[in-house]
Amino acid sequence: MTKVTDCLDCPLRSRPLFVPMTESELAFQRRFKAGERFIPAGGDIILQGQKSSSLYTVLSGMAVRSVMLESGQRQVISFVFPGDLIGLQSGIMGEAQHSVTAVTDTLLCTFPRERVWKLFRNQPARAYDLTWIAAMEEHFLGETVATLGQRDATQRIAWALVRIWRRLVAIGMNDGGSVPFPFRQQDLSDALGLSVVHTNRVIVALRNDGLARIAGRRLEMLDHPRLSRLALMDMEKEDVRPIL
Structure with a gap:
C-alpha cells in the first residue's frame, strides 16, 4: 500500500x-x-x-x-x-x-x-x-476573457506560455532553463480560440524569433522579458497564494 x-x-x-x-x-x-x-x-x-x-x-x-x-x-x-x-x-x-x-x-x-x-x-x-x-x-x-477579446493570436500564445512558465518556476520546476510542458497544441488551441494549424505556426515563429521553444514535452524560455512584452504583460512575479 x-x-x-x-x-x-x-x-x-x-x-x-x-x-x-x-x-x-x-x-x-x-x-x-x-x-x-x-x-x-x-x-x-x-x-x-x-x-x-x-x-x-x-x-x-x-x-x-x-x-x-x-x-x-x-x-x-x-x-x-x-x-x-x-x-x-x-x-x-x-x-x-x-x-x-x-x-x-x-x-x-x-x-x-x-x-x-x-x-x-x-x-x-x-x-x-x-x-x-x-x-x-x-x-x-x-x-482569460480579456486575452481572448483583446490580444491577437501571437499575443495569446505568448501570454499562455509566460503564465505557465512563471507558475512552474515559482514551484521549483525549472531545470536548466526549461519547465515541463505536457500539454498538446490542441490544448493550447482549445484554450485560446485558435486552430491547431495557427497555433503551430505561432509556436514555430516564437522559436525562430528566439523567444521560446517547445520540444520534448518541455518549454524552454529563451527571452522572458521580450516574450512578456509581446504578451502585453508586466514583469511581475507570481502572487503568493494559500495552499489547501
Missing part, C-alpha cells in the same frame, strides 16, 4: 509561492485531509455534470479544466498545476460545470466535501484562504 504524504512533509508547502501555515492551521490541515487519489495520464478527475464528494489539491502532476459544448466542441478553461485546488465548484454547488482531466500521472490530496463546513466553523483564516482561492480563479478567468 502506498504511503500517504503527511502534510508535515508536503513538498509544496515550503515553496515561496505559498503562504506559510501556522502550527494550528497545519494541525487542522492534517485532520482535514482524508487521503490521496492517483489519476493516470488521460484519466478524468472530475466530470462535467457529475457530483463530487471531495475537493482536491494537486500534489503532483498537471491537468486541464474544460467545458464540452452542445456542439461537441471543447473549451479549455485553464491549466492545472501542483498546488491548485480542484472541485470547489462541485463541492459547494453539488454538480461540476466543467471537467478536469489529467495530462500527466497526477496525485491528489483529498478533502471530503462535508468537512468544508468544519473549516468555516473552526478555522476562519483557512476559510478566508478558500475564499481567496475562489476569488483568484475568478480573476484569472477575467484575464
